């Protein structure tokens with residue numbers, strides 16, 4: 001940007017202000033940018049009125065002291081919870097997508113590349129190492145716009161590689177947009193075969209659904225619980241192979257179920273607290289956030305958060321007798337009883353006492369898509385006209401921000 005501006009105005013280059021005004025680490029939240037602009041414009045009163053996060057702290061070595069952190073992880077019921085698992089003795093290369101999160105939970109998933117370059121680092125490494133094979137993760141959205149070229153290049157370079165291609169049906173990382181074009185599993189297989197992929201295998205949570213697609217007879221279909229064995233077989237094969245994992249995005253499934261556009265099985269999983277021994281196997285097997293610690297007089301056990309559970313049932317694939325499935329069950333919902341609520345005279349409503357002493361504060365509403373973060377942010381912003389100074393600063397990624405000044 002700096003170079004472009006200077007080239008455009010060589011005789012009178014504009015003043016470029018960057019580092020002194022904005023921090024070079026952390027998040028550039030709207031209030032940080034607004035504060036910097038107000039200061040640059042000499043609007044000190046305005047700058048003073050904008051709430052800022054606490055100033056960063058540095059230790060004696062000058063390193064930034066980080067606050068409490070919650071590492072990102074896959075959503076409950078996310079197909080990546082299964083598909084990014086690796087067999088012992090293998091590693092995987094990462095790309096850009098939700099699956100990049102696998103790098104944070106398993107050091108064997110490493111070295112992220114740009115979209116369309118998945119696995120290409122291995123093409124350079126392979127001639128100089130005794131390592132025989134690697135896996136590389138890729139999503140169907142990436143495959144459609146550029147990932148196929150990486151696979152083509154891997155075939156051309158004759159390296160032993162298995163692409164783990166998740167077909168979840170959405171560009172989930174950026175909010176669940178549709179994939180740029182139509183790309184069904186049968187079409188994928190046809191295209192990959194035409195490119196020269198040696199062997200293609202499909203894994204899924206729903207064998208009946210995938211078998212009904214009428215896939216070619218030389219493309220085996222396995223249940224996801226066989227993933228470890230399937231990957232062990234693939235890593236022994238020469239050349240480029242592809243493992244397609246066909247399972248829809250959990251968050252999009254949740255959204256569509258709420259709208260009545262996706263089958264919502266009336267089956268819920270529970271953990272019987274009197275049988276659970278708290279070993280944690282259900283959590284490590286399913287990698288699921290909805291399996292929570294449950295403190296009891298007999299020690300820590302586990303329970304399933306029924307609000308966040310996305311019903312993918314990978315937790316019941318272990319051998320634990322504590323996991324109970326209840327068929328025909330629906331979660332209890334609060335029932336309103338008594339008289340119908342009278343029509344609301346909004347002008348008569350008193351402003352709530354927030355109890356906040358500061359004259360400036362911010363709210364960060366956390367959550368993931370489908371859990372209401374945008375709705376809460378939007379409702380708060382609708383309240384803004386009646387609440388002077390309340391601003392809705394938009395939402396970004398997995399959270400909404402509302403600020404009052």
Ligand code: SF4
Nearest residue numbers: 276277279280282320
């Ligand atoms: S439910 Fe079963 S697998 Fe999970 S912690 Fe309890 S005993 Fe272990």
Ligand code: SF4
Nearest residue numbers: 288309310312313315
């Ligand atoms: S069914 Fe089990 S694994 Fe699936 S989302 Fe619910 S708690 Fe998690």
